[in-house]
Amino acid sequence: MKKKTMAAILGVTILASMSTGAYAATKLQEIKAYLNPGVKVKVNGTLVQLKDAKGSAIVPIEYKNSNYVPARAIADALGVAVDYDQATQTIIFGEKVEGTALSVGFDDMYYTKDPAFTSYKGKDYKEAYFNNGTGDRSVNFMLHPNKQYQTLQLQIAAIGSDLKNITVKDTKKDIILKEVELIKAEDGLTTIEVNVGGVEELFVEGSISSGGTVFVPLTTSHYK
Template sequence: MKKKAFIAIISVSMLASMGTGALAATKLQEIKAYLNPEIKVQVDGTYTELRDVNGNAIAPISYKDTNYFPIRAISDALGVAVDYNSATKTIILGEKVDGVSIAKEFKDMYHTKDPAQTTFKGKDYKEAYFNTGSGDRSSNFMLHPNKEHQTLYLQIAAVDGDITDFTIEDSNNNIILKKVDVIKSAEGLVTIQVDIGGIKSLYIHGKVKSGATVFVPLTTSYYK
């Protein structure tokens, strides 16, 4: 529903507010337009106040009987990822063609590049989250897609014991995006897919028993 609404709205909402230094471009044309705070926006039947990247309320620009909104504000309201490629001057909406490894900027005490810990069933993944903590415990880490990606493809394996109550949450809004009751050790490496459009940070956690290890290959887990 949201994606259908997005297509309809975006057809009249193509003013990009991406901090691209557009004023320096040579193909800009000066126009006369007006801010129109009387225009309201509904998303799935609920009125929504659009905001800029700093959280300030914004009004659309009216020009020749058409209303224009910053594309970032619309994408945030609909939960659709938006990014900008400065090299090609391209606005990217939704899922990207090429995946982006979660290894980039991943930080956690269990982040390792030790081949003894990054290898699973004969394949060396070069970088991994390898939680070998002692005792019954919660295994958890953070990811920061920063609203730039639509989907997370997370690979994970339970070693020498199952992972239970595995959960992926929107950490800024305390909303559960995905929950798996049990990831069995016998399953080997599994891939969990979750929609993360419009989400800034993720809290990923699960429960493991003493002696069990949580293995997440960072180079083959990715955003799109």
């Protein structure tokens, strides 16, 4: 289950905090609402106390039979990063990247949200491609930019064994767009940049020896 907002879990509506400058730039309407301390919040079956940025306890606001809570309180309760872009008045949950994360619509048998597999060198990326299959093998997955982007920033790490002969292929035109001979386990997270302008479908492939794992953080790998 994706942790997009508390609306997906509790059916409540997000209320973002904005600065005085942001208020001046919007067409706000005054409303009459009520603090409702009777509303409790559970995350994965455990009761939690929502808190503001200063650590003070907060309660939901009730307005027209809907409960409103600050976005930051929800993000903290779920363990998800949150930011607010004042210029575009956009609430950003999860990793902040300058494009569209590969996690959007990614589909593969090695896709995971299990924290045991989404963390790399102490950082939890929340969603990842984690290929820990057995034996000497090919590792591969599909991507679908659908001609919407110019660049792919693909992050890959090899764990336990080196990743070899990495190719990124335009499957519709049968053209190899990028080749990387080797990503060593000691290299850490490596970024591969690929020009994907006009490309509909990509096939990413490499090979790894027995005992090796391929890790791709899907929240920070992205299209631009």
